[in-house]
Amino acid sequence: MTEPAPAAVSAAHSAAHEGILRRQSARESAARTYARALPIVPVRARGLTIEGADGQRYLDCLSGAGTLALGHNHPVVLEAIRKVLDSGAPLHVLDLATPVKDAFTTELFRTLPRGLADRARIQFCGPAGTDAVEAALKLVRTATGRDGMLAFTGAYHGMTAGALEASGGAQDVRVARLPYPQDYRCPFGIGGADGAELAARWTESLLDDPKSGVPHPAGMILEPVQGEGGVIPAPADWLRRMREITAARSIPLIADEVQTGVGRTGTFWAVEHSGIVPDVMVLSKAIGGSLPLAVVVYRDDLDVWPPGAHAGTFRGNQLAMAAGSATLAYVRENGLAERAGVLGARMLAQLRSLAAEHPCVGDVRGSGLMIGVELVDPGGADQLGISDGLSAAISGGTSSGVPAERHMPAGPAVPAESAVPAESAVPAKSAGPSESAGSAGPVSFLGRSPRPLPPAPELAAAVQRECLSRGLIVELGGRHSSVVRLLPPLTITDEQATAILDRLAEAISAAARPHYA
Numbered sequence: 001m002t003e004p005a006p007a008a009v010s011a012a013h014s015a016a017h018e019g020i021l022r023r024q025s026a027r028e029s030a031a032r033t034y035a036r037a038l039p040i041v042p043v044r045a046r047g048l049t050i051e052g053a054d055g056q057r058y059l060d061c062l063s064g065a066g067t068l069a070l071g072h073n074h075p076v077v078l079e080a081i082r083k084v085l086d087s088g089a090p091l092h093v094l095d096l097a098t099p100v101k102d103a104f105t106t107e108l109f110r111t112l113p114r115g116l117a118d119r120a121r122i123q124f125c126g127p128a129g130t131d132a133v134e135a136a137l138k139l140v141r142t143a144t145g146r147d148g149m150l151a152f153t154g155a156y157h158g159m160t161a162g163a164l165e166a167s168g169g170a171q172d173v174r175v176a177r178l179p180y181p182q183d184y185r186c187p188f189g190i191g192g193a194d195g196a197e198l199a200a201r202w203t204e205s206l207l208d209d210p211k212s213g214v215p216h217p218a219g220m221i222l223e224p225v226q227g228e229g230g231v232i233p234a235p236a237d238w239l240r241r242m243r244e245i246t247a248a249r250s251i252p253l254i255a256d257e258v259q260t261g262v263g264r265t266g267t268f269w270a271v272e273h274s275g276i277v278p279d280v281m282v283l284s285k286a287i288g289g290s291l292p293l294a295v296v297v298y299r300d301d302l303d304v305w306p307p308g309a310h311a312g313t314f315r316g317n318q319l320a321m322a323a324g325s326a327t328l329a330y331v332r333e334n335g336l337a338e339r340a341g342v343l344g345a346r347m348l349a350q351l352r353s354l355a356a357e358h359p360c361v362g363d364v365r366g367s368g369l370m371i372g373v374e375l376v377d378p379g380g381a382d383q384l385g386i387s388d389g390l391s392a393a394i395s396g397g398t399s400s401g402v403p404a405e406r407h408m409p410a411g412p413a414v415p416a417e418s419a420v421p422a423e424s425a426v427p428a429k430s431a432g433p434s435e436s437a438g439s440a441g442p443v444s445f446l447g448r449s450p451r452p453l454p455p456a457p458e459l460a461a462a463v464q465r466e467c468l469s470r471g472l473i474v475e476l477g478g479r480h481s482s483v484v485r486l487l488p489p490l491t492i493t494d495e496q497a498t499a500i501l502d503r504l505a506e507a508i509s510a511a512a513r514p515h516y517a
Contacts, residue, residue, distance in 0.1 A: 045072030071489030115277035126312035127292030129258035129284030130158025140219035154229030224270035230478030231372025262286035266341025266368030289323025455482035466507035
């Protein structure tokens with residue numbers, strides 16, 4: 001029998017691919033997201049690689065939005081799933097105790113920050129992180145008898161009603177919004193440790209001012225690294241300040257580790273970078289080993305809600321617990337968190353070198369294998385009448401290592417007669433995210449950062465398309481969808497990391513050419 005010609009096979013694959021995409025467009029909700037920017041039809045996957053129905057192969061730096069800590073179809077995950085299937089164990093048990101569930105809980109508690117693990121309780125929730133966020137909000141409101149919440153600008157906690165209230169785009173809410181520190185687009189225009197210190201002092205003032213309009217809240221929820229907000233790692237000292245502020249005022253602190261957990265940022269849990277121990281941790285994505293699973297882990301004295309106060313039909317997902325146990329153990333036993341920290345630092349350094357060649361790269365930032373490249377409009381300064389001479393007058397660089405000319409000047413210098421007296425001023429800093437935010441005296445505005453250039457969401461979308469055409473899948477995020485995000489599996493090799501960066505560099509060059517020719 002004659003084998004079909006390669007061209008005929010390719011045409012058949014392409015026709016199947018296009019047909020599936022057409023049917024998806026005709027049948028699925030207008031709310032679909034990734035499918036619009038990534039018109040692919042995955043049929044096989046292993047590790048970092050996806051193969052589409054059209055025969056094309058891709059390096060997947062989306063990883064199920066951070067769900068696939070070990071990549072696609074890792075052998076230890078498949079083995080754990082098959083073991084449950086072959087055992088005849090029940091697959092659906094609501095919240096009944098099973099050996100699979102017991103093994104998962106034991107492994108999870110082994111990884112928790114010690115101060116929490118010693119007195120932890122766990123609530124299994126519906127299968128998505130947003131349901132665990134809802135449970136956490138309900139938990140602290142029940143435990144404190146209070147109602148309001150503290151959350152942060154740029155936050156993303158999910159798509160259900162309560163989670164959206166705590167997220168950055170909310171409008172009609174029971175949440176007080178606090179500034180989240182960052183260097184490149186600092187809400188106070190100064191960045192570094194001084195910007196983080198101002199954010200902390202704003203929080204203290206809001207809570208202690210009887211006329212602030214913010215009643216004593218039920219809790220504070222934060223992300224140790226804002227993912228959808230643009231890959232913004234929280235400064236370690238600022239996180240410690242939030243822990244001190246909340247503890248001193250008996251406000252439960254909720255750490256949303258849905259995307260940052262299980263080694264993603266270079267430690268098993270992202271809060272470990274700062275050493276804080278939150279009262280509540282919200283966990284999902286990677287804890288299920290690629291399958292749906294979400295839990296809330298919290299301090300035992302908060303465990304005051306009555307039976308049935310929070311439930312979910314699929315909170316007993318046995319396959320996810322088995323896959324999750326295998327994933328947690330593999331990451332822990334093989335030092336993948338530490339590996340992510342080392343490889344991520346190397347990738348960040350290479351991306352910052354790339355930024356020196358591309359004026360459209362405004363900032364490069366991240367933690368471990370959670371990396372963001374913010375694209376900007378390098379013509380923004382010209383549009384606002386800022387000359388090349390003024391841009392050239394900006395010396396030094398940002399704490400991210402990106403040249404300071406990727407900013408617009410901060411504005412006119414402060415006249416000498418209005419300057420802060422020298423003895424009360426804090427020296428201008430170029431501190432990185434991990435440096436101290438605990439300045440003892442008043443913050444000086446003399447060393448404020450230059451204004452960042454305008455975001456470039458259209459360029460970012462073009463870069464995403466160019467990446468896809470080169471066989472690289474990336475996500476976009478940030479306030480203006482202008483941040484190219486890399487979330488590769490923790491198992492990638494050095495060679496794969498190089499291939500990712502090479503393809504991204506080519507995509508940025510190709511996309512920037514027509515935009516800024």
